Amino acid sequence: MKKSELPDPFGAARSEKGYGEINDQNDPVTMLLRHKDVRKSAYNYQTFTSAAVPGRIVVPSEVNIRNTRQIPFEVDPPVHGAYRAIVEPWFKRPLQPEYQEKLTAQISANVAEALQKGTVEVIEGFALPLQSRALTLLLHTPFAESETWISWGTHVFRSEGEALDGDKANILYEYIDRQIDRAIEKPGDDMYSVLLASEFEGRKLTKEEVKGVMVLTFAGGRDTVINAVTNSIAYLAEHPEALERFRKEPEIIGKAMEEFIRYFSPLTQMGRVVTEDTQVCEHAVKADSRISLCWASANRDAGVFENPNEIVLDRKMNPMWASVSAITTAWVQRMPARS
Numbered sequence: 444m445k446k447s448e449l450p451d452p453f454g455a456a457r458s459e460k461g462y463g464e465i466n467d468q469n470d471p472v473t474m475l476l477r478h479k480d481v482r483k484s485a486y487n488y489q490t491f492t493s494a495a496v497p498g499r500i501v502v503p504s505e506v507n508i509r510n511t512r513q514i515p516f517e518v519d520p521p522v523h524g525a526y527r528a529i530v531e532p533w534f535k536r537p538l539q540p541e542y543q544e545k546l547t548a549q550i551s552a553n554v555a556e557a558l559q560k561g562t563v564e565v566i567e568g569f570a571l572p573l574q575s576r577a578l579t580l581l582l583h584t585p586f587a588e589s590e591t592w593i594s595w596g597t598h599v600f601r602s603e604g605e606a607l608d609g610d611k612a613n614i615l616y617e618y619i620d621r622q623i624d625r626a627i628e629k630p631g632d633d634m635y636s637v638l639l640a641s642e643f644e645g646r647k648l649t650k651e652e653v654k655g656v657m658v659l660t661f662a663g664g665r666d667t668v669i670n671a672v673t674n675s676i677a678y679l680a681e682h683p684e685a686l687e688r689f690r691k692e693p694e695i696i697g698k699a700m701e702e703f704i705r706y707f708s709p710l711t712q713m714g715r716v717v718t719e720d721t722q723v724c725e726h727a728v729k730a731d732s733r734i735s736l737c738w739a740s741a742n743r744d745a746g747v748f749e750n751p752n753e754i755v756l757d758r759k760m761n762p763m764w765a766s767v768s769a770i771t772t773a774w775v776q777r778m779p780a781r782s
């Protein structure tokens with residue numbers, strides 16, 4: 444089997460019953476596997492809330508390693524919309540031509556560095572530095588900061604043999620606390636300072652809220668991007684004809700990136716907490732239990748995607764499923780709109 448082939452482990456359960464069950468740290472999760480259920484439940488925040496105890500909607504649960512609420516992700520509408528209005532203009536900067544020029548120059552330098560070395564290990568040696576350096580543009584912080592973030596390794600909450608490593612997570616939290624204190628003392632034009640100066644419901648954002656946005660920015664954009672970049676590179680290494688096609692038809696590159704994200708699903712699933720006794724796929728779920736929106740399964744639903752287990756570089760977007768795809772392909776410049 445090719446390295447870039449990812450078989451769909453959910454196919455049988457998805458068509459037979461529509462859900463799967465896992466026990467995550469004694470807080471079980473009912474995984475929704477069908478596209479239509481994932482889509483419907485993502486919008487039904489009244490029954491499936493994101494505003495649970497911080498860390499509980501994440502699978503594996505992070506309740507034991509953090510108390511800070513990630514903003515706007517662990518908040519429901521209408522408050523979600525108010526927070527989102529603060530961060531959205533900042534996250535839309537990557538759409539500006541000057542930003543794109545800087546990012547392109549940075550990525551070209553990463554590629555040149557890899558080519559010069561001849562051989563490079565793609566995760567730690569290429570994708571991690573690429574992601575960390577690009578994050579300096581998003582945060583508008585000095586390029587040198589990326590060296591610190593690279594030194595943390597590919598995952599901020601995980602270490603060798605430990606799915607959730609509280610000590611490692613503390614390195615990130617303490618780093619962010621120090622940066623917020625620095626920005627309070629000497630405000631500048633970086634993301635910390637801009638957030639600290641932002642108005643929310645007639646008052647300034649608190650330190651804890653700024654921390655919540657920053658933790659999400661660091662954690663949410665890290666292994667997702669690294670997974671997406673490394674899997675796409677594995678595919679292109681095994682399919683030189685795809686690269687040839689990009690050279691001849693550059694207009695399909697955008698669609699191909701969406702397709703890579705559909706196929707590789709860099710974020711497998713995200714949870715919600717059930718607010719009232721209800722049913723999913725004719726299966727009872729109790730109030731205060733957890734469900735998850737399993738993007739990796741929904742993205743292979745044959746009812747929605749023709750030949751779902753194939754990568755079709757110029758796959759056409761169908762407006763019926765664009766909204767879930769838009770959620771799963773959330774990128775710095777277009778995060779999902781739940782509000």
Ligand code: HEM
Pocket residue numbers: 514515516517527581659660661663664665667668671704708709710713714738770771772773774775778779780781
């Ligand atoms: C291929 C890369 C990425 C994928 C697949 C991805 C996937 C997702 C998904 C599925 C959600 C929705 C979670 C939910 O509501 O349950 C989400 C939310 C979010 N992501 Fe990403 N993400 C990616 C990259 C990034 C990057 C680079 C950043 C920032 C540096 C980022 C920041 C966020 C934020 C702030 C939210 C919350 C949005 C809101 O609640 O309105 N993501 N992402």
